[in-house]
Amino acid sequence: MPSGPRAIALAVLATVLLAPAGRAQDQGQDLPPTQAALGYERQGQLDAAAELYGAALDQSPDDVTALLGLERVMRRLGRLPAARPYAARAVDAQPDNEMIRELEFRIVSAMGEPDSVAAVVSGWTASLPDSPKPYREWAFWLAGRGTLSEARRVMARGQARVGEQRLAADMGRLLVAAGEWPAATRQWRLALSANAALLPAAGLSLERAPLLEQEAVLRVLYEGDAKSAQWLAADLLVRWGRAEEGWTVLDAALPSEAAVAAGMLRRFADGAGQRGGPEDLRAKGYALERLARYRSGADADRVRLEAARAFADAGELGAARRLLDRIGIDTSSGSVEGSAAMAAFVRVLAESGRLDEAEQRYRDWESRLHGDDAAQLRLVIAWACVTRGELDRAEELLAGDSSVAGLAVSGWVALYRGELAEARVRFRAAGPYARTRAEITRRAAMLVLLERVSADRLPALGAALLDASRGDTSAAVCGLESAARALFPRGGRADVLAYAGTLAASAAQYDTAESLLLAALTADPEGPAAPAAEYALAEVYRDTGRPVQAAEQLEHLILGYPESAVVPQARRLLDQVRGQVPRS
């Protein structure tokens, strides 16, 4: 049976749902008073509803539905105190009914009179001495009024009467509100020892522990060898961004019961995955790899595949490959599920650098893959080809693909070949929504650069940009500088030099960056690339310990280009180099 507020809510819901619809017009004629009152209440005739609820309670003082209705209506009318005598009569009629007791408490506590509330609780505890509810309700009411110490006294009294464990979670919450983290942890630990299902609530409550208290919280959880406490420690470590440490704790404390262990591993993996940093994703991979041991067949392979993806996303390609080698994909069924598994498998292969194998698998399974899966995979493999500089192979895969995502990838192929006009056309056609957010931003920035370059074809520029995309910054910077020479000063030279300068700065090649950015500003001092170049130059000055020059450059930028989109970030950087805000 549900209990407490939930039970009350269910009772209300049931009453409302069961109330006959369409009788609103003739309520009060043939209906029982409670149902007629409900009709009035739904019509907003609250006075009439209150009268009928009252009549129902006159007939039957312990009618919980009527008492609930009366409380609801009186609260809306601002006359809740008038419901109090009805509540008192209901209690007299059924002193052991916890729902009525709870309602009486709610009505009396809303009036804000501590003595009356204490009297209600006293009656409640006398009739139901084993119930933790009166203490819980009273303590949280007191806490809500800002008297935490009183609240704690009440809760402690409740713990002494009905058992410490039964109110431990509630006491934990109060202690968290009081900022007493180790004491709160002890209470949550006690609560968990009786009911492991409280783990998410405990984690949520203790998650807010400040940095300096976190070790104290963990020390309490590591005392003794209670596994539930260690599960909580693992959960908290994930929430605090220490997922790998959390995995070590969980790994050593996994329960022997397979179903429970599996549930815990899934929860841990999901928690770590939500944070999404490399450490989190590694921990997610470990947890899923372990979870696969509790599964069998295709189910286990799916989990391994998920683990492999987590490792691949964390940059742990070795671990990803290790898992992929253990996966046996069912390629025969042609089901949606089978197609998704095959697609995920190929994706991980491609993203972890096993391009040949990925393409081979793709070609083997292409006919059995569902349409969307096949198209997505083609793009993934094509993109992997592009990043390796295998442009012909990428183009072959993309042949006939007229989707916006396909156009976006083929735009990069054209760009890296130096076919600038074609790249412009394809990028424009791909629009602003194809592929990931990061790539959309990168593509938009590249399109802006291409629009300023007057040439339609410039293989040197394409090759340099390909070097940049593959992480060879030195070659890219040299190539860009060389390509820029082939352009007019205002026909893209300044823009390409500024781009090269920014790239060099990102690789900490500050001397090169400075000379390229200055060259860009010399080539076209007032062109569209100038604000961004000035900003990048200011960053170089800052990073090389020249704050005065950085400030001068930024002031020039802000005053010279007040409408530029770069100005807000320039102001922020100016604050930093002047020492007016902490450097983030």
Added chain:
Amino acid sequence: MRRREFVAALGASLWAARRGQAMPADPSNRASATQLLIPMDDRQTNHLKAYGVSYRSLERGGRAEWLLNYRGGSFLLDDEPGARREAALDGVLMEAVGHAQAVDVRGTIAAGNMDAVPLEKAPKVAVYAPPDAAPWDDAVTMALEYAGIAYDRVWDPEVAAGQLADYEWLHLHHEDFTGQYSKFFLTYSGTAWLSEMVRRNVELARGLGFGSVAELKKAVAETIRRYVDGGGFLFAMCTATETLEIALAAQGVDVAAQYSDGTPMDPAASDRLRWQRSFAFQDAQLELSPAVASFSDIDGHQVNNPARRQPLGAFTLFNFSAKIDPVPTMLVQCHRDVIPDFYGLTTSFSRERLKPGVTVLADEQGAPWVKYIHGEYGGGTWTFLGGHDPEDPQHQIGDPPTDLSLHPNSPGYRLILNNVLFPAAKKRELKT
């Protein structure tokens, strides 16, 4: 300008006001084609830096007026290239105002609960803080740095050497004038930052000839009291408010725990305090436990006292009569009337501990505490604002510093900066 001086300077502006002249009768002013209005309502793009632009304009010898309650407490500056340039650099919204528009503005001010207060000179600002403290753990130094308002740091040796007299404005933040290291001694025992703080303070106390840090801090508090008495402006936040008052009331009484001065606190200390020496509070009961990071029952919120800790609400700024009470009106200029509260070691001030005559500038409606108070003492004034950092309401030791470039319109920080410009005002000394 020290308070006595601008009381003496009252005559001219009061005379002008009585004759109905809203502006000083200055021919060069009449000839001026435009002025620059810095609106401080919701249209302003960077409220905090607007204070710096106005302050630096004064520093350059420009004239300025503070238009109390006009568009959120705007500033009207001489139109000079420096102000325009700085506003552009800082992203401060500024409007050129021609002569006809200026007349309209003055008409609006004359007709409503507003006033135009001339700002005379940029006050010289001192912040009492250890020499090696970063500015990022002190809301006022953060506000001053961000707004670009110059200040000097003074510490015990400078105070002992009488250098406070060089400044119009003194700010105190979370210094513990009871000499108990904010009562973190037991909780944070062994941490490097606390060990360093203790070492530095003990060495300094010995160097200056005091037997303990507690004795040194009492002497510093007394010097600050004399500074205010002599016409200085004092603004304090967080723990400095409460502990300064306790230190002033505790001359001759041991209010420091044993870990601080080697002797236990006088168990009857609360009864022996002499509150007639303090600025704002009276009859407080001291917290006797050295393990509880709370000093007395002056603070309404008791953030570090689990049994008495109160939740944060919001505080409301009072609406004063600008023409009759210009000083409190200046101190509450803001584009928001209700501001979310923020904790500090001292968050708020219990109403029942306030001395009669203290002006409450902001309080939490219905709560037994107030947030922001002001008063006169001798020839000077003091202003206390509870809490540590208006944009980090639950600040904890070790939290990353607040970056004010992310809060350029912070109403809480505006209250701090109101206090910086307030000593610049050439005000009519009237009070209800």
